[in-house]
Amino acid sequence: MRILAGALGDCVHVAGVTHFLNLAERLGHETLFTGPATDPESWADMAHEFQPNVIGVSYRLTPENARLALEEFWAVMKAAGLAERRFVFGGTPPVAAVAREMDIFEAIFDGSEPPSAVIAYLKGAGDSGHVAAPPPQTLIERVHWKAPYPLLRHHFGIPARTIEPTVTGVARIAEAGVLDVISLGADQDAQAHFFRPDLQNPKSTGAGGVPLRSEDDLRRLYAASRRGNYPLMRSYSGTAELLRYADMLVRTLHNAWCATSLFWFNAMDGRGPLSLEHSIRDHLALLAWHGERNIPVEGNEPYHWGMRDAPDVISVAVSYLYAYNAKKAGVRDYITTYMFESPPTLSNRMDLAKALAQIRVAETFSADTFHIWRQTRTGLLSYPVNPARARAHLAESVYLQMALHPALVHVVGYTEADHAATAGEVIESALMAQQVIETAIAGQPDPTTDPTIQTRMEELVAEAQVLIAAIRRLGEKTVADPLSDPATLARAVRVGLLDAPQLQRNRFARGKIRTRAVNGAILAVDEDGNPLAEKERIRQLGLW
DSSP states (O other): OEEEEEEBTTOOOOHHHHHHHHHHHHTTOEEEEOOSSBOHHHHHHHHHHHOOSEEEEEEOSOHHHHHHHHHHHHHHHHHTTOTTSEEEEEEOHHHHHHHHHHTOOSEEEOSOSOHHHHHHHHHHOTTTTOOOSOOOSSHHHHHHHHTTSOEEEEEEOOOSSSSHHHHHHHHHHHHHTOOSEEEEOBOHHHHHHTTOGGGOOGGGTTTTSBOOOSHHHHHHHHHHTSSTTOOEEEEOOOSSSHHHHHHHHHHHHOOSOEEEOSSOSSTTTTSSSSOHHHHHHHHHHHHHHHHHTTOOEEEOHHHHHHTTTOOHHHHHHHHHHHHHHHHHTTOSEEEEEEESSSSTTOOHHHHHHHHHHHHHHHGGGOBTTBEEEEEEEOOTTOOOSSHHHHHHHHHHHHHHHGGGOOSEEEEOOTTTTTSOOOHHHHHHHHHHHHHHHHHHHTTOOOGGGOHHHHHHHHHHHHHHHHHHHHHHHHHTTTOSOGGGOHHHHHHHHHHTSSOOGGGTTOTTSOOOOEEEEETTEEEEEOTTSOBOOHHHHHHHTTOO
16 A cells, blocks of 8 residues: 655644654555645645555644645645545644544544554555454454554453443443453352352352353453454453363353463362362363364463462473473464563562573474464562552553563553452553553663573573473373373472472472572572572472
């Protein structure tokens, strides 16, 4: 597509229009800039010579002057035989209001919309000249469509006695056009007892999220999202009858992807009824089920260990284990999540080092049949309660995350430490994240080259390989592939190869490991607080 654009009449402000043209060029369009303060006759001459499909007009002065300038411009366009071309306008909100009254522009941008709105125009308008077509409705297509910007996702589910506040909120978020993915946060009974109403506790309705109780509830929530920028929809996975729950989410929500783990969401963490080994077995089956249907899968395994104060090396090792098992199960598109500030005592340097080590071990499995997509998010436990400080934390965290060049950013609302975000707070948090992401994409310094970060990354990769080898050794005499054997993996937790301080007195885990923040990294330590190398920590378990 050819695009001719510039500033009209006496307007010399060209930053917005040149940004528009630069983005158009990055998306493969041929462009020509008229320059600042271009009179209508010169515009007509350039249009006849360049033969654009789209003519972009920018004006950023007063509304009164804009009306006169646009009327003169349109008269010249009609006289020059150019009125059948497609026209787009950009300006300040008051001037954009004048442009809307003239009814000649197929799209109008006033600076309040996210970059994705401009991308939607440049990618979605096509030859028809209409911008109404919704963005792609599958995850991978939408990732490619929105590049170079990452998709934005946010959990949303109002803890209430009914789903009505969440239905209203989903519609409001969709109309705002700030999120690409709305993740429904279901309450605990929905996750554990959706198919067993007799086990649901009426007193717990809405505890922790939206009380989904029927397939019609999910269909209503999906219908509420069919407006605005048509965000993808997905929901928490079930913690019982996993395959039946997954099938229900696909049929009702068109579940964009499945989020699951290996070691969590079961009796070990109190999130479900299954034993650890049974849960691992069912999660592996869940991976295979989605792989057979070419539905992406998200692994949230590593950060659950970090949230329980496990040493960094365990988070890295389980990144390897999850990617290994996802690929073996036939998953084709794997979303690997890097939750920063988990635990909050990590320094920025050591946070990045841990994430880079996770990337190193997981992405060794990348192949033509196994694609890995990076998703980042702010630590659930890291937000200050004070709203002003929390907003600042959201911004600084997202900026750090952008060093990983994620395909998705899971925005965690700044209200997390106090309450589940309302629709308005979701929108506000997403707008803050958008601003930070735009700044980073425009030219962020690369902190990953920091020698301290690189040294720590290499150390973690080496230590994780020691732990992985120990887990393999644990089951090598009884099974062909210990790393995908539920009994071996459950035993690795029981004997303490995989352990976390918050697993004390847990019947499925050893719960004896000690950790401490040392120079911003989370290390296993002995009784005196001295750091333990992984070989020594494993030796002290007395397994062999």
